[in-house]
Amino acid sequence: MSDGWVTVCKTGDVGREDLIQVEVGDTTLIVVHTKDGRMCALASECTHGRANLADGFVHGSTIECPKHNGRFDAITGAPRATPARIALEVFETQVMGGDVQVRLQGQSSHGRREA
Amino acid sequence: MRDYTVGGSEEALAQANGLVDADWYRPHVDRSVLKTLVTSRSRIPVIHLAIWVVLLVVTGWWANTAWGSAWALPAFLAYGTLYGSTSDARWHEFGHRTAFRRAWTNDVVYSVASFMTFREPESWRWSHARHHSDTIVVGRDPEIAFPRPTSRLRVFAEFFGLLSARNELVKIARNMVGRPAAPQRNYQPADTLRKSQMWSWVFFLILVFVAVWCAMIGSVKPAMFIGFPSVYGKWLLMAYGITQHAGLSEDVLDHRMNTRTVHMNAIHRFLYLNMNYHLEHHIFPNVPYDALPRLHELVKDQLPPAHRTIRDAWREAFDAMARQRADQSYSATVHLPRSAA
Ligand code: FES
Numbered sequence: 121m122s123d124g125w126v127t128v129c130k131t132g133d134v135g136r137e138d139l140i141q142v143e144v145g146d147t148t149l150i151v152v153h154t155k156d157g158r159m160c161a162l163a164s165e166c167t168h169g170r171a172n173l174a175d176g177f178v179h180g181s182t183i184e185c186p187k188h189n190g191r192f193d194a195i196t197g198a199p200r201a202t203p204a205r206i207a208l209e210v211f212e213t214q215v216m217g218g219d220v221q222v223r224l225q226g227q228s229s230h231g232r233r234e235a
Numbered sequence: 236m237r238d239y240t241v242g243g244s245e246e247a248l249a250q251a252n253g254l255v256d257a258d259w260y261r262p263h264v265d266r267s268v269l270k271t272l273v274t275s276r277s278r279i280p281v282i283h284l285a286i287w288v289v290l291l292v293v294t295g296w297w298a299n300t301a302w303g304s305a306w307a308l309p310a311f312l313a314y315g316t317l318y319g320s321t322s323d324a325r326w327h328e329f330g331h332r333t334a335f336r337r338a339w340t341n342d343v344v345y346s347v348a349s350f351m352t353f354r355e356p357e358s359w360r361w362s363h364a365r366h367h368s369d370t371i372v373v374g375r376d377p378e379i380a381f382p383r384p385t386s387r388l389r390v391f392a393e394f395f396g397l398l399s400a401r402n403e404l405v406k407i408a409r410n411m412v413g414r415p416a417a418p419q420r421n422y423q424p425a426d427t428l429r430k431s432q433m434w435s436w437v438f439f440l441i442l443v444f445v446a447v448w449c450a451m452i453g454s455v456k457p458a459m460f461i462g463f464p465s466v467y468g469k470w471l472l473m474a475y476g477i478t479q480h481a482g483l484s485e486d487v488l489d490h491r492m493n494t495r496t497v498h499m500n501a502i503h504r505f506l507y508l509n510m511n512y513h514l515e516h517h518i519f520p521n522v523p524y525d526a527l528p529r530l531h532e533l534v535k536d537q538l539p540p541a542h543r544t545i546r547d548a549w550r551e552a553f554d555a556m557a558r559q560r561a562d563q564s565y566s567a568t569v570h571l572p573r574s575a576a
Binding site: 135137138168169170176178179187188189191200202203205 | 331361519520
């Protein structure tokens with residue numbers, strides 16, 4: 121670990137257009153491997169209802185929630201289809217020698233759950 | 236009788252019992268297999284949609300040419316059923332955005348099908364999301380079609396979509412003047428109500444246009460093609476819809492106890508877009524309809540046996556609804572497989 125970067129998995133742990141759940145301390149995240157090869161880390165809890173996006177799916181660079189099929193942009197966390205309307209929290213991610221590393225200070229202030 | 240109003244007195248009870256937005260039973264399916272079912276889109280939805288549109292055009296043409304003759308009866312029965320009943324399955328599948336890959340392409344079909352099945356699209360999107368979160372949870376689910384005790388009159392009226400049409404007309408009128416009822420405000424976010432208002436005006440103006448057209452030509456004919464089929468063509472939807480949840484348990488967190496899967500032939504499955512695999516759909520709503528038969532094969536050993544025919548499911552549902560008239564706590568018995576209970 122350096123400068124707050126934490127290794128959360130190996131690149132090979134996440135298939136193309138797929139995601140896995142990882143834990144960093146008390147925080148549960150999803151690591152998404154987009155179709156074009158990018159690795160992204162986001163909050164694992166859907167902002168619409170009580171659903172774990174780790175049970176969801178990836179289409180290209182879009183995450184689909186397993187509960188109501190709400191969609192989020194894996195790179196920005198922005199909601200792409202209702203009932204998702206609030207962005208997911210996105211975390212800084214880098215790949216270093218086959219390690220996927222995440223820095224927990226969120227890039228965005230999104231991520232609250234819908235009331 | 237329980238209070239089925241969404242946001243009514245039963246809602247607090249549901250909350251206290253942990254039934255709100257809760258975790259539901261899920262059978263085991265290998266993730267990589269599930270991922271394949273969800274993400275690999277086939278051409279089948281495009282082909283099915285094209286066939287459906289062609290059928291609408293052909294039966295519509297037949298109804299138009301048969302107007303005034305005895306052939307008008309079967310012609311309008313065919314056209315009206317396609318319009319009023321089978322649009323519901325399109326409304327549903329495209330509402331979940333599982334048919335096509337792009338959200339907007341699903342949304343276009345969803346909007347048209349919403350008018351055909353006569354459901355204001357924005358409010359129903361939220362209603363249906365709630366139906367999936369809190370399936371048949373009293374006080375929470377806006378889509379409980381058969382509240383207990385279900386009167387025979389209610390079932391009969393719904394074969395013509397009469398209650399649904401009346402409720403939707405009231406909802407549309409309230410939305411038009413910006414005064415949605417409390418249940419709608421319970422399941423729909425406040426900042427989306429303006430969309431409901433806009434759609435309500437669109438629906439109203441289309442219906443006014445058709446009414447003026449009828450008045451100008453002194454015939455009900457245009458309304459028989461646009462508007463009325465949402466009512467006179469509703470019978471098949473009701474026939475299918477009864478198989479989904481009627482007579483099964485309320486207030487459970489296991490779809491196996493409140494949702495049926497029923498085997499249907501290929502024609503019914505085309506008309507109904509495989510929603511006979513309703514249990515599988517509720518457990519895994521991301522799976523596109525054309526992949527549901529494969530999903531069924533993967534999980535059937537963990538689910539109650541599927542009903543063999545529509546009549547088989549009806550028998551159970553009507554029997555349970557009859558018993559519930561005397562005993563509202565009664566639910567049809569579900570046999571869970573021993574291995575997965
Ligand atoms: S819980 Fe994720 S879209 Fe509803």
